[in-house]
Amino acid sequence: MTLSLMFEIAMLVSSVCGVLVASWLLWRARKQSDLQALAGFAIMMAIWCFGHVVLFQGWERVGIYIILANPLMPTFFLHFAILFVNSGTAKEVMLDRLYQLLPWFYLTSFAVVLQSWWMGAGDAISTLYTGAFFVFTDAGLWNLVYTVLMGVLAHGVLMFGWYRHSGNKKRSILAMCGVGAWGLLLATSFVFPSFGISWFPYPMLLLPTYLLLLVYAVVRYQILSVNAFANRALLWFAMMMVILCVIAVISVVSGRVGLQALSNVPSWQLWLYSLLILVVAALVYQPLSRLVSRLIYPGALLNEAVLDTWSTKLKEAQDWAQLIEVGEALLSAQIRRPVAIQLQMPSFEVTPHNNALAIRLLRSKAGWHFSLIGWEDASPGMRLTAEVFASLFSTSCGLLERSLALAVAERKRLDEQHLVELGSLSAAMAHELRNPLNIIAMAAYDAPAETRQHIQTQLKRADRLVSDMLVYSGGLSLQIAVTPLRSLVESILTQSPVGNVLCEVDIDEQLELEADPQRLQQVFINLIDNALSFLRNTEKGKLRITAQEYADQVVIHVHNNGPKIDESLQGEVLFQPFVTKRAGGSGLGLAIVRRIVDAHGGHIQHQTDAVWPVTFELVLPRHHAPAHLGRPSYGTE
Template identity: 85%
Template structure:
């Protein structure tokens, strides 16, 4: 095969590739309009390369006129570069103005082409084997210079886009620059004969690769399916190169080992035969692969469409029952047999079922895994389908688990935000209620004594409710100091209106803890007032408070012999706001007590296992965290 024939074949292959690429780009341009200009560039390159083929076949004038249309190639590429770089929500003013001038670029290019035809800017010379090859005349310098200038402008636009963009678009532009350097290397040899350099344009034999690499550099980050095609294409090219090397070795070695007939066959024929076999193998690979798969796995008809349908429908499940129902339906339809899915998880415990065919999916410490149950007598195809589906179903379980966890976290965040807003609203309302209460108190001053006494009693009750709301809804600021416990509680009992209720105090004088005395005083006032409200009408009402130190903790128990607390109120419900059985109570007393105890790092609970009908047990740390700091703030987040 002569060099000129190889050149002609390379130009013809480039023309065919250009047409195919242009058709594909125009089809894709329905979604990406900037690819229309790139399709125009591919068509012009196909026409330009076909001009060389026409020239080699002896139609010199037609070939020269086609080749002289080369200014249109960089014009189409400039059009594409502007659209590609300036696509997106933010438009560059400079590129917008340049885009408005694109019709003028096309018009100028057409004028240059027509002028080149008119003045005879091209000619043909004979190469070493008497074939015609295109050269520029002196009048064609303007055509060549204009083509180079438009190409430089297009790459300048790309350079500007590389500077302004980031991410995949920036990587695409960088890849285009690399391909552009490759194209420049190939095209440089085209102009050598025009400058009197009698070198054969060897680089142009690789021109088909330029167009394919350029399109791949543009779309590889925008159209992911093209990467799979490029992967297969690169594999076949590598195989062709391997065959070429093997044929070269065979040509050298066959004569020396007695295979003279094989040695006499021209290397290019061996390579052509091998290439033909490779092409045939590429064509029949997929059908043969499907046929073999059906022979080995009869009954299995898995493909990308089926897997995509499975994945899409499983992802749409919103909860565990829906996921199981969708999974059972999809797999049963695929294998035409009833299948049960058994899901074992702490989040969704399901009883095992005795089904003929089942898939058990369970949660381990790190991931989801599956086990096929009852598939021993199933065909290999059905078992393969079940394994593929079970693997996909396990992945969907992990996705749903994370989705539900995110939903729970979001609901918790919204609940916490609602509580914060409710606390702020309660504090604002409590402040606003103080003014009308004061006005009512002053207005009742001239009322009859009995009426005034009744009004004052209710005002005190309202004021107590307002004070409790302010305490419960606001943040707690603790002034932590060393606090003697016995003296603190004794002073509270001395000032309390016990109304005949007997009390005893069993607290050692040496017991001391780090706490805010004002807040701690409020705890015991609430507990004592709550107990007295139930004991005041009892003839033998008794209140007892005892404390002891255990393992750096102070355990305090407040007993009374009043009526036992209802079972429905015991536990966490007892310390919730607005839960009370006390007449005239606000329902915030015990809730405030727990907030203060929690702020100190302690615990409070109601005990029903003591010798007293009612017992509240407080456990407070002996040493408060950060006790060396005299003033410490605690902001409650409830």
């Protein structure tokens, strides 16, 4: 293979690469004007390289005209550089003005090309290595100088962008400048014959790499799929280089070891055959890989589409129950067998299913871990599918956990903001309401006894409502002290109008809590008063208060045999403010209880069972720790 043929092939490959790169950029660019300008640069470079091919084929005049159009290449690159550097929120005034001058740059470039054609700025000469090679005449120096200046201006814009930007854009600009230096090194040999230097332009044989590297430097941080392609391309290029070195060694050594027939084969033929084998291997690699995977893991039809579907569906889950439901449906549909997902964490636990196949996920300090249960007799393909899915599901658990934590934090912030606003409003209302209430009380002093008693009752109710609003909406500060629980409860019962209600207290005398005694007293006052209001009208009414100690927690139950709470009020609704069916109630009692228990780092909930129609369960830490506690792991009494 002659040097002339090698040069012609390199120019043809560069031209084809330019067309392919420009087409790809236009397809991916859509409305990205900077990539459209880069596509224009790639097309002009493809045309310029094709001009050399035409020149070598004997069409000298056409080839010269095409090559003399080279000022358009740096003009397109300048267009791209301005748009790339000036993209984003911060616009540069200088680049805006330069962008407004772009039509004049294009017009000047066209004028230089037309002048070069008219004045005969190029010619073709024969060299020692090529039959025809382009050279600039004396009239073409202006064409060459203008092209170089435009290239310098474009790279000057890039350097300005490197100074002004940061992050990925700065890295891209730095890579482009490095590729520009590589392009300058390759293109320098093109002008040697124009200055009388009789030297073959070996660097131009590598010209196809310039355009590919330039585009890769631009889109590496914008289009991530390009990096995967570049990874494969670099791998195959490295393999080609290794084969080339091996063939070179074989050519030298084969004759000395008795393989005369092999040593007589030209090295370029050996390299071409090896390259052909490498290309065939690249083409059949993916099909053979899928075939082998199906043989080893039958039934495991995993691909990017399946994984993307799994990831998308799992990300749509809003809570743990929905995540488990979606996960079980996806995996069961994939392997065509029912699968259960068991999630174990402090605040959520799913009851194990009776399914033969299950995936158990456990939350630990190090993160989420999974284990396969009952998969010993499953096929390798099914087990591989389960492992891949479990790994993806573990990631989804972490994402959902962080999402719920952010939602809780945001809800807490809004609640605190609401309480601050409500506190200000309540304080103003208390001041404005108590003044007329005092006037009414004094005005009723001379009223008949029955009327005065009725007015006093309603005034107490109004005053209680105002007090409850102040307590609920005000700031809640705790004065922690060691508090004996039994004596606290008994003192409240002694002062309460129990009437004919039977009250029992089953609390150890030695049981003590680190809590605010005043706030804790308010909790029991509200719960006892709420229970007595229903038990006074109940035959054989009974109130029972018990407490048990579990590790560092104290579990308190306040039972009563009054009427069951309406189903519409059960759950979280029961503890919302202004929710009540008690005659004369403010609807703030249980809401206040909830606030005080939460402030102590505890938990309260309503329960029903066969013995006690109404039960309130309080979980409080023995030692003050204002962190929310989950449900304790014990059985109910």
